[in-house]
Amino acid sequence: MATNELDRLTQLLSRLPGLGPRSARRAVLYLMKKRESLMLPLAKAMTAAASSITNCRVCGNLDTENPCHICQSPKRDISKICVVEEVGDLWALERSGAFKGHYHVLGGTLSALDGRGPAQLHVNGLLDRAGEPHVQEVILALSATVDGQTTGHYLNECLAGYEVDVSKLAHGVPVGGSLDYLDDGTLSAALKARRSAN
Amino acid sequence: MATNELDRLTQLLSRLPGLGPRSARRAVLYLMKKRESLMLPLAKAMTAAASSITNCRVCGNLDTENPCHICQSPKRDISKICVVEEVGDLWALERSGAFKGHYHVLGGTLSALDGRGPAQLHVNGLLDRAGEPHVQEVILALSATVDGQTTGHYLNECLAGYEVDVSKLAHGVPVGGSLDYLDDGTLSAALKARRSAN
Numbered sequence: 001m002a003t004n005e006l007d008r009l010t011q012l013l014s015r016l017p018g019l020g021p022r023s024a025r026r027a028v029l030y031l032m033k034k035r036e037s038l039m040l041p042l043a044k045a046m047t048a049a050a051s052s053i054t055n056c057r058v059c060g061n062l063d064t065e066n067p068c069h070i071c072q073s074p075k076r077d078i079s080k081i082c083v084v085e086e087v088g089d090l091w092a093l094e095r096s097g098a099f100k101g102h103y104h105v106l107g108g109t110l111s112a113l114d115g116r117g118p119a120q121l122h123v124n125g126l127l128d129r130a131g132e133p134h135v136q137e138v139i140l141a142l143s144a145t146v147d148g149q150t151t152g153h154y155l156n157e158c159l160a161g162y163e164v165d166v167s168k169l170a171h172g173v174p175v176g177g178s179l180d181y182l183d184d185g186t187l188s189a190a191l192k193a194r195r196s197a198n
Numbered sequence: 199m200a201t202n203e204l205d206r207l208t209q210l211l212s213r214l215p216g217l218g219p220r221s222a223r224r225a226v227l228y229l230m231k232k233r234e235s236l237m238l239p240l241a242k243a244m245t246a247a248a249s250s251i252t253n254c255r256v257c258g259n260l261d262t263e264n265p266c267h268i269c270q271s272p273k274r275d276i277s278k279i280c281v282v283e284e285v286g287d288l289w290a291l292e293r294s295g296a297f298k299g300h301y302h303v304l305g306g307t308l309s310a311l312d313g314r315g316p317a318q319l320h321v322n323g324l325l326d327r328a329g330e331p332h333v334q335e336v337i338l339a340l341s342a343t344v345d346g347q348t349t350g351h352y353l354n355e356c357l358a359g360y361e362v363d364v365s366k367l368a369h370g371v372p373v374g375g376s377l378d379y380l381d382d383g384t385l386s387a388a389l390k391a392r393r394s395a396n
Contacts (some may be wrong), residue, residue, distance in 0.1 A: 004262075004383055005243070005246055005247045005251055005262060006247060006251060006260060008243050009240075009244060009247050012236065012239055012240045012243055013208060013240065015236060016224060016225045016236075017218070017221070017224050017225060017228050017230070018217060018221040018224060019216060019217070019225075023215070023216040025286065025289065026215050026216060026286065027214045027215060027216060027217075028247075029212070029260075029284070029285055029286050030214060030215050031244065031247075032251060032260055032285075034213075035248045038210060038213055038214075039247070039248045039259045040244070040245065040248050041210055042207075042210045042211065042241075042244060043240075043241040043242075043244035043245045043248070044241075045203070045206050045207040045210055045243045046207060046229065046237050046238070046240060046241035046244075047238065048203055049204060049207050049226075049229075049237070050233045050237045050238050050241070052203055053203055053204060053230060062204060062227075062230055064202075064203060068383050086227070087230075088223065088224065088227050091223065099299070107249040150200070172283055
């Protein structure tokens with residue numbers, strides 16, 4: 001149908017999450033219409049990002065600086081480390097603006113099915129940081145999935161010998177959520193963790 | 199949250215059809231994980247396509263060659279021209295393998311709402327080609343929308359003075375489609391266009 005160049009571009013684009021062969025074709029046709037305004041800038045932005053962005057050697061965040069701007073910032077609370085699975089989770093917490101401490105990106109969860117053990121995660125770096133005298137709390141912000149909770153238990157055990165408080169995110173009714181549509185697990189967790197209404 | 203490079207890449211990616219800000223962020227994180235195997239090849243493929251692919255000066259198809267490989271091919275039937283709205287429609291017909299003639303890409307439809315008149319479409323090129331002695335049939339393969347059908351009527355009038363047959367795609371039950379789920383318009387069109395079952 002099309003030429004090799006367009007085929008190749010379509011194939012590469014269809015490997016992105018959220019794009020299949022059909023939407024990749026649509027994207028390629030759109031790109032060909034916006035050559036100067038979108039296609040070339042996008043190619044440049046990718047090349048630039050590939051060469052300039054690295055994983056922070058302290059926390060694992062993606063940034064042009066290393067250590068990253070969060071690890072370097074004098075405004076952040078150095079007594080708290082929030083442990084997340086992926087950089088995307090770190091971004092989500094930063095967007096919420098609810099956390100002003102430091103982060104630690106594990107790089108995934110333990111998973112028996114996928115054969116990921118502690119050696120595949122950045123656990124040692126976390127333990128090194130937890131041993132530093134200024135760190136008082138490690139917050140486990142992991143997914144409420146089986147793998148996420150298994151990882152949380154494992155980290156909790158690893159951190160038992162350290163002089164830090166280990167906490168985890170609360171389960172409960174999502175803000176804006178209606179009880180009617182909530183699953184049983186969340187409902188019972190929210191009921192168990194009920195607080196005084198005063 | 200992220201650095202300027204990542205923000206910029208996310209913004210550019212989110213302008214692709216089918217990707218919003220959320221899926222663009224996911225795509226950027228995925229790209230950062232597959233730097234060598236996906237991100238840099240994708241950037242290269244875009245740069246290569248932007249410089250080497252042009253619109254065929256005869257039919258409007260996208261190709262590295264100009265005229266495109268369809269217009270140049272000695273195997274295609276030069277007596278038939280299939281008129282489509284966009285290059286994506288041409289690709290869809292080529293994938294079906296049902297048409298072995300030449301194409302003509304209009305570049306859209308007439309649209310009163312969007313203010314697109316005949317001057318914005320490649321109508322003159324089509325009329326020039328329809329006037330060539332070897333062309334016997336012009337097939338209007340336009341969308342079954344109001345704009346598509348308006349464009350079809352307009353082209354039919356334009357082609358009235360030329361010695362070519364003008365045909366259009368049949369309406370009817372899609373292959374694999376069940377009557378139960380079909381809209382009334384399609385059903386009555388299929389009924390009107392019924393054929394002998396022998």
